[in-house]
Amino acid sequence: MAANGFKSFAPVLPGLGLHSFHNDSPPFAGAATSEQGEPEYLSLESSQILSSPSPHDDSQLAPERNNYMNHNGNNHSQSSSTHHSNSNSNSSNASGSRPKNININGPIPQRSPNDHSDEDLSSSRSRRLLSGYLFGNPPSSSEAQDNSPRGSHGNGNGHSDAQGQQGRILIRRPSSDSEEGRYPLPTPPIFERDSPPLSEAFKSYSSPSAQHQSSILSPTPPEPEHLNGISQISLNDDPAETDTINANSGTVAVTNATRIKKPDPEDSDSRDGAESPTEEQIHSHEESGYDALNGLNDGEADLDTSAPQATDGGSGAYLRGEVDYSFPRHRLRKTMKDESKIPLVIVACGSFSPPTYLHLRMFEMAKDEIIESQTYEIMAGYYSPVSSYYKKSGLAPANHRVRMCELAVEHTSTWLMVDPWEAGQSEYQRTAIVLDHFDEMLNGGKNGEGGVVMGDGKKRRYKIMLLAGGDLIESFGEPGVWSEPDLHVILGRFGCLIVERAGSDVWAFLLSHDILYHHRRNVIVIKQLIYNDISSTKVRLFVRRGMSIKYLLPNSVIQYIYDNKLYRYTDVKATIG
Ligand SMILES: Nc1ncnc2c1ncn2[C@@H]1O[C@H](COP(=O)(O)OP(=O)(O)OP(=O)(O)O)[C@@H](O)[C@H]1O
Numbered sequence: 145m146a147a148n149g150f151k152s153f154a155p156v157l158p159g160l161g162l163h164s165f166h167n168d169s170p171p172f173a174g175a176a177t178s179e180q181g182e183p184e185y186l187s188l189e190s191s192q193i194l195s196s197p198s199p200h201d202d203s204q205l206a207p208e209r210n211n212y213m214n215h216n217g218n219n220h221s222q223s224s225s226t227h228h229s230n231s232n233s234n235s236s237n238a239s240g241s242r243p244k245n246i247n248i249n250g251p252i253p254q255r256s257p258n259d260h261s262d263e264d265l266s267s268s269r270s271r272r273l274l275s276g277y278l279f280g281n282p283p284s285s286s287e288a289q290d291n292s293p294r295g296s297h298g299n300g301n302g303h304s305d306a307q308g309q310q311g312r313i314l315i316r317r318p319s320s321d322s323e324e325g326r327y328p329l330p331t332p333p334i335f336e337r338d339s340p341p342l343s344e345a346f347k348s349y350s351s352p353s354a355q356h357q358s359s360i361l362s363p364t365p366p367e368p369e370h371l372n373g374i375s376q377i378s379l380n381d382d383p384a385e386t387d388t389i390n391a392n393s394g395t396v397a398v399t400n401a402t403r404i405k406k407p408d409p410e411d412s413d414s415r416d417g418a419e420s421p422t423e424e425q426i427h428s429h430e431e432s433g434y435d436a437l438n439g440l441n442d443g444e445a446d447l448d449t450s451a452p453q454a455t456d457g458g459s460g461a462y463l464r465g466e467v468d469y470s471f472p473r474h475r476l477r478k479t480m481k482d483e484s485k486i487p488l489v490i491v492a493c494g495s496f497s498p499p500t501y502l503h504l505r506m507f508e509m510a511k512d513e514i515i516e517s518q519t520y521e522i523m524a525g526y527y528s529p530v531s532s533y534y535k536k537s538g539l540a541p542a543n544h545r546v547r548m549c550e551l552a553v554e555h556t557s558t559w560l561m562v563d564p565w566e567a568g569q570s571e572y573q574r575t576a577i578v579l580d581h582f583d584e585m586l587n588g589g590k591n592g593e594g595g596v597v598m599g600d601g602k603k604r605r606y607k608i609m610l611l612a613g614g615d616l617i618e619s620f621g622e623p624g625v626w627s628e629p630d631l632h633v634i635l636g637r638f639g640c641l642i643v644e645r646a647g648s649d650v651w652a653f654l655l656s657h658d659i660l661y662h663h664r665r666n667v668i669v670i671k672q673l674i675y676n677d678i679s680s681t682k683v684r685l686f687v688r689r690g691m692s693i694k695y696l697l698p699n700s701v702i703q704y705i706y707d708n709k710l711y712r713y714t715d716v717k718a719t720i721g
């Protein structure tokens with residue numbers, strides 16, 4: 145088995161330097177640049193935005209990977225000669241390098257006298273002012289009932305505009321005439337609703353179904369796949385009895401009813417994929433107080449007894465190449481409660497090394513915002529951990545990160561799932577490709593369910609939006625990291641939910657970045673009303689230093705980190721930044 149925990153995938157390439165370790169992993173040379181000033185009206189030809197290449201076929205979504213490297217702007221203008229060149233000639237990045245086969249061939253619609261994008265935005269601002277943000281009105285019934293397959297909108301901006309009209313930009317604009325034309329930073333929130341919406345998880349948690357209750361307490365041990373490194377499970381006859389926690393004896397508490405034996409260090413299965421420390425490292429960690437981690441098991445794992453669980457044994461077998469991939473659907477809602485809304489699936493791409501409470505909170509923050517907007521109905525949320533081929537320091541092997549994400553949501557959420565597809569790919573997959581994969585799974589006809597079934601039996605497409613922090617969005621402007629065609633796909637065909645992050649000014653960036661601004665109606669900025677800046681980097685560092693990470697991430701994930709000896713030794717580049 146490969147050192148990264150995979151059995152059957154391409155070997156990890158030897159370290160060849162920043163740009164040569166793998167052509168697919170950002171940063172790329174030649175990228176989207178941000179540009180101050182009035183943006184051009186950029187557009188992908190509808191057929192290009194709307195066509196759905198197979199997840200393995202990059203050719204339509206993005207330039208050839210190698211062409212991200214060391215090509216200059218001349219090549220680019222060739223492919224975008226018609227209209228985009230205007231914008232690009234202004235916005236070439238400092239080095240002048242550009243991806244070669246930029247896939248923006250389509251005509252850029254000229255701004256017609258009837259195109260009052262700014263004015264529309266302005267008038268919509270007065271329609272809804274909540275939490276300091278503005279939302280568009282719910283879609284008209286004709287918009288909402290649109291069952292047309294992707295590509296049928298045919299408005300020059302294709303699907304992106306049709307959906308973009310409904311995902312309003314959340315910029316507050318000054319009402320006074322004197323301030324007209326300036327976009328100030330958002331002001332503190334104004335609450336107009338009586339009470340926050342009750343989450344489904346909360347409602348169902350208060351009234352767990354008898355069925356799930358009994359399955360949780362039933363003396364049937366979990367499938368081995370779920371245990372992932374936990375070698376033995378023993379049941380406590382009396383569920384009410386509180387476990388005595390003794391990490392050193394090898395017994396730890398998971399629920400009142402369950403005791404799990406810690407893995408035997410000699411058991412090779414339980415160490416699968418984990419780093420093996422040298423004698424010297426072990427010694428230095430003993431000195432640095434690593435034993436402080438032994439206090440981690442003094443609480444129960446979160447336990448939402450109503451949460452539907454996957455029945456196919458989890459992702460482990462798939463990531464080991466033992467079984468075929470199957471898209472997780474166990475928490476995906478197949479019908480809508482309110483058919484006047486747009487069915488929405490939220491996807492968070494990232495490292496999740498490890499997943500923290502912040503990563504869980506991101507989805508809940510997004511949910512509140514979505515409920516408030518009254519435009520969409522959330523059907524599910526997915527984590528898509530990046531594969532091991534993404535070159536970022538501190539990445540645990542993908543199989544571990546997928547499993548940690550699963551543990552994080554298994555008993556804490558009723559609507560979040562983890563898709564192991566991206567993590568299991570044998571090369572780095574760009575975010576546009578990952579979103580396209582979700583589209584195929586959710587809306588595609590071959591393997592997917594082809595959308596949501598409406599009351600009248602017709603199908604409606606799931607809208608898919610990328611959930612990301614402000615820092616990730618700001619990387620849109622970093623040369624060499626994202627390609628322009630990909631950004632058009634991500635922001636135009638899909639859409640973005642951006643969670644503000646301390647240290648990043650999403651609002652200013654939104655205004656400064658041409659492509660982001662162009663697709664602003666498909667972008668929702670989420671204000672963090674309670675700032676949470678838990679960082680995976682710091683969590684990793686705390687583990688290395690033997691410090692407590694409790695209350696920063698779910699106990700089940702802490703337990704997993706401990707059991708698999710993650711982050712103890714190899715994260716040498718970790719710094720608190
Ligand atoms: N404190 C935060 N506030 C808002 N968004 C965040 C925060 N932390 C992470 N995110 C977002 O969560 C997503 C996944 O994060 P990811 O694990 O890739 O990075 P990270 O948490 O910054 O990890 P690391 O510390 O390893 O860089 C990204 O979109 C990132 O922007």
Ligand SMILES: NC(=O)c1ccc[n+]([C@@H]2O[C@H](COP(=O)(O)O)[C@@H](O)[C@H]2O)c1
Nearest residue numbers: 170493494495530574575576625626627
């Ligand atoms: N060009 C791209 O598609 C691109 C560039 C940078 C990051 N990403 C994605 O962003 C996510 C988070 O990245 P970081 O952990 O580096 O913030 C990952 O899922 C990564 O794949 C995608």
